Amino acid sequence: MSQIFHHSTNTLARVTIFGGVFILGFVSWALAELDTSAYATRATQAREQPVPFSHAHHAGGLGLDCRYCHTTVETSGFANIPPTKTCMNCHSEIWSTSPMLEPVRASFRTNTSINWVRVHDLPDFVYFNHSIHISKGVGCETCHGRVDRMPLTWQDASLRMQWCLNCHRHPDRYVRPREDVTMMGYEPAGDQEQIGRQLVKQYHIQDARALTSCSTCHR
């Protein structure tokens, strides 16, 4: 009786059988990677803005304190985007004719908001509160990265839940003294582990069980 298949098909059969297992593993790994990738999270992607505002220049170069513009960061959950008025405080004097700043002046003239593109955008079911993080000694840099080196602002971290949990499970690895909260390029004076543990005590930072309770972030 004639062979239907060539001998090589045996090998093919074996490969497909065993291969299946590995393919499954690979796919799940790939998906997870994709989910945290810059493509999905937009992390590290500089965003086009109506005005090419440079943190590198204002925070880095001029050394403006974050709180000069983001005034409510210590009092409210929402670190406000400065009103056009704030921009005009300076820019009615300096660069007052720069075409680059025309949208700002237009906004001020016509009393219409500047339409910024949101860079850090958490899902609507996550309730992040800036003020409490600031008051517990979580540095701006810890989440936003070296903003003072961003000519155009981008999101530094993945902002995935796993990433949040890193800190909520071990705050001592990340907290810094309150006075250094807005400092860029902060270096712990000594062993972070030890300083952190001491700060956690000092600032009455809740234990991991409280910090990882669902309702801490989700309502």
Next chain:
Amino acid sequence: MPDEQEVLEDNTTRAVIAPGYTFGTVTDQIASVVLTKHQPMFWVACFGVAFSLLLLFLWAIVLLMAKGVGIWGIRTPVMWAFAITNFVWWIGIGHAGTLISAILLLLNQQWRNSINRFAEAMTLFAVACAGMFPLLHLGRPWLFYWLFPYFPTTIGVQPNFRSPLVWDVFAVSTYGTVSLLFWYVGLMPDLGTLRDRAKNRIGKMIYGVMSMGWRGSAKHWSIFETASLLLAGLATPLVLSVHTVVSFDFTIAILPGWHSTFFPPYFVAGAIYSGFAMVLVLAIPLRKVYHLEGLITRRHLDNSAKLMLATGEIVAYAYIMETFLAWYSGDVYEQAAFWHRMTGPYAITYWVLITCNIILPQALWSKRVRNNTPVLFIWSLIVLVGMWLERYIIIVSSLAQDFLPSSWSLFQATRWDWATFLGTIGLFTFLFFLFIRLLPMISIFEVRTLLPQAKVEEEVRG
């Protein structure tokens, strides 16, 4: 083809298969069902019905995805109803297949040989139907994968392993996988046969691929024997474990009517009960239409009926104990729950179920009933209905009237509840008739071993 006189059925002997068969005739008769151009009207008709039901199922699912589980009759407090009832029912039906193929194999019960193939197929298709419901009944089905533990995760949360639903995920998926493997391995020699007998090239190709180069060499046979024994060993505990775990879905809950320690044995018995009912419902028409009375003999039907009877008695015992304990516990809620079952809004359903599951099946004590195939067929149908109602009563009546009267509310099935249920029956039948058409519904090589000639050869060999 064997001429009919030779294989006329013999009521007197207790032989597993009728005399007069040879290796050739067995193979011919079974393979011919598959390797032919035209099918009997019976097949076409059933397949047509099944297919239209399948379409209904698809429509129901589209609607479900589009609008949400609100299209069903579920409500507060009856959050589970048809979906879970069907799930438990189908899973239960699956059990007979595994029991026949695995346990009876280990117990070396030869009569199983001619029914194990389609019984296993039945198991697979039943599990397939069952497996769909836990997904379909989710509020957000597209997130079903959250029920599996998976790594790496980007949200740092894993399933709650204290929840019986997570146990279900494992139990059912294991069951499905093992049954599939067992069934497929068992198929390989026959696939080989079909490949060799297939007329056209495509047929040869397909069966060829599926038979994975089976040549029937001694080496193949020995590996094959070991494999099937191992798989049988794997499958045996599943017969008990799967429905035990399924019953945990209820026993873990504090709901009166659910919260009970003897659900596992009770459920397993019930499962096998309904399983064998389904085996008979499938076997009886098949042997008639395809003239397989010689291979699936009265003996098979009789044994299955006896098994039904036995498990049926266990179930009956469970009902009685359940009710007794409810009364004996002195627990207000338990007592109320059972009182409601028997006298409340679901009383009719309850008594119908008692009739179907306990009263009528007692007739199976009589040999005359067991030997009367049409009656046996109807009786099996009755048991299937009864077992479905049992799950329905356990789930719905317990939920509808639990602890606080203020939130009591009665379940009313919508047309989409029925569409989904009938739909799965359609899917099941659809798959099953495809199976009949494309694969040998009876294990050729295993039936051969039952032939006297086989014994002779053994002696010669030995």
Next chain:
Amino acid sequence: MSDLRKKLDLAAVRARLEGARGREYWRSLDDLASTEEFQDLLEREFPRQAIGWSEDENSVDGRRNFLKLMGASLALAGLTACTKQPVEHIMPYVRQPEELIPGKPLFFATATTLNGVASGVLAESHEGRPTKIEGNPEHPGTLGACDPFSQASVLQLYDPDRAQVLTYEGEVRSWAAFLAELRNIVVRQRLKNGAGIRILTETVTSPTLAAQLHAVQQALPAAKWHQWEPAGPHSARTSAMQAFGQPVHTRYNFLNANVVVSLDSDFLASGAGYLRYAREFSARRRVRTDQTTMNRLYAVEPMPTATGTKADHRLPLRAGDVEEFARALAAGVGATNGPQSGQNGDIYKWIGPISRDLLANKGASLVIAGECQPPIVHTLAHAMNAALGNVGKTVIYSDPVEAKPVDQVASLQDLVNDLDAGAVDVLLILGGNPVFTAPVELGMRDRIQKARLRIRLGLYEDETSEVCQWHLPEAHYLETWSDGRAYDGTITLMQPLIEPLYGGRSVLEIVTMMTDLPQTGAYETIRSYWASQHTGGDFEGWWRRAVHDGLVADTALPAKTVAVRGDALAPAAQAPQAGGSLEVVFRPDPTIYDGRFANNGWLQELPKPVSKLTWDNAAIIGPGTAHSLNVDTGDMLEVSYQGHSLRAPVWIQPGHVNGSVTMHLGYGRTRSGRAGDGMGFNPYGLRTAKALWHDTGLEVRKTSGSYLFATTQNEHALDTRRHIIRQGTLNEYLKNPESVHEGAEVPPRTLTLYPEFKYEGYAWGMAIDLNACTGCGACVVACQAENNIAVVGKDQVRRSRAMHWLRVDAYYSGDPDNPAIYNQPVPCQQCEDAPCELVCPVQATSHSSEGLNDMVYNRCVGTRYCSNNCPYKVRRFNFYLFSDYETPSLKLLHNPDVTVRSRGVMEKCTYCVQRINYAKIESEKENRKVREGEIQTACQATCPTEAIVFGNLNDPNSRASRMKAEKLNYALLADLNTRPRTTYLASLRNPNPEIEA
């Protein structure tokens, strides 16, 4: 509701267009588009939060469903995990207001009015959007509590069905055009002193508005101002004139009352100042280790009300028999000398004991007559209170709160006469809905059209607007400045929180338009009026303070002494109604009042006290009457009275007096909006000026057909073995505090397999005092507003799919003709050993470090196992996409601190965790603990009787802890060992030993 509409689905549309080709195709499309069915189709496709989910589960056609189908499939595609956020934008202020901090709510004092009487509230504003109403603690009328109507008023503000444009004969006009028109009307009318002008308003208490109207009448002396309020205190007014010969306002002080007799008065859940009365009344019932006395309430009423459920002795009497009862009681306490017995035993059986009880508490008792009782009953009450020396102690008389108290029925009749005489050139209907609410025999719909020009100011284009040429969109109270007087006359100021969404104007502004005063906005008008009234210096400071507080302190009307004239008590001309024929009883609806709230989904879906009926009114009868008529709940009746008749479905209400039929007004609206239209039937169709509230001579006939009601509770019988409601009498309790718990068992803690949770920081808990709860339902609406809870509509409520996180159960026990009725608010019990947490496969609900059963909506996959395993059934499931993501105006309504739940997700109460977190964060920033009382859950904040108390159980001195330490404290279904964080204080009655040994 949809079942009442003609239906047309896309299939039918296609069918109609079948065969049409080319230009013909488009033509047929056009005339199709003009058909009512097509409009209706569009309407059904239109977003519907305010209306609720109304589709039947079988139709898959339609745009929205198609989109959902796409959504679902996309979501399935989304399995590939890469959930990429859409690009969002931020629009900062150009010039940021100083007081505003983005992300932090602001609260402004303002007030709501009902029948003109103002209740002070605080409105919460998020970046300029009012989202929630709370009571104003400073305000004498509310004391921080809030009624359901005020709670739901935010939904009314954003209601997409509100009138959005100014129209003349259906065509859009500008305000300028109207102003011009109005001005030259006024100029023309000058020639005849405005003899042709009639102004019809609702009851007015606003001093400024009154002044403006006065100014109008100065300029146009012959112009007339009428007032009409369908459910106003007509009898009280008339009674005052008869009894005292002058308009007198009566208010009460329940703090001093040991014994209260309610003559068909629902003072705990309706009427002016009820929030305060409820607070005071319950304060005298709060039995604790340190307070062992309790007041006693006798209630006489036809239909069980919230007040009736609190009564220690409730006597169901036909509304018409209450007068006879009052006369007997008056004789009993020596106020009059009449018979103290009669043939009707029911009326007289308790006269002796009650009057002895009253006499034993002279000066510390109170007889209160219901607003729906005839004047004579009020007069008798006045006489009794006088005889009992209660005046000045529990009863305070003062000048009227209303700017111009008039007999409104007469006032309306007067208007009708003028209309018939053709004397009316211009009729301004400012607010109200007279066409719908006027007595039936006046035939207002046709009568009004006898006025040559009809101008209507209203929130909605309703039945009245239908017959008016001009319709002016009215400004919602949250959109404009106004003022008014509280129940005790306290001057109350209202300020806007948002620019008028649809350019509406207030009554004040329209009236100002008629004067020659400068056409300034409402603000200037109000301010200048008060400037003119202000005596003493620093008006600015005074004004700022008044606006800030929302009221002017110490402006309650002073008490005055008045005496009841003897002749006022003369027996009525016609003897009290013979008991023969059926009695018809009209009452304002507990949730949609006189119909003005008919389009408010929250109020429509708010279960009515006692009956738990939603979205409907009914012909409510007692079990006895049902038996004699041989009808059952849901049967249709043909009821006719004085030649008018209508069809109404039967509702059998245990505790309802036999021999009368109660109908709640306000339903049967035809032009209220999408939520209210076609709901229930319209009893105004039977209501005559002679019998505003009740009369005998009702004929009923059982007709074919049956009716499906939507209730949130089907089973009311109390199974005592379950110890759901624990209760007893005061004496039993004082003898043995444990008596209320008889037979109940609490299993040992060690029964659970799981380790105990430890709580270092806070341990939140709640205690609910069943003795205080009146079942008014304010908490339910408050919860709905605070937590973005969806409205599901009648059809879904019928399928037991209402979404309320907090429900108020009503249980009946005893004789169905007069059962004891208990109210039990049931929020999530936040169990220590929570059955729900155990069974959720994805940990979507899990125990927080402070003892809450957190619910994470975005993690929930919807297995619904948690609900099955919840013995309290407090979990709610989104069977469909109930939340409205589409309607623009309703987006503004949402509380930004609470996730809006999507389809297929379980949700439930978490003790307003958003409020907890807010307080915690604020306190931690200040390095301190959360203070007692700093966190108030929405239900607690709004509760008139302070029945709900929330607090930190780790603090033994918190009010919650102290309540839980009480002997009365018990856990619902304690025997299940779920150990709930929410516990109840058993309900106590204080029966009169003479009546109940």
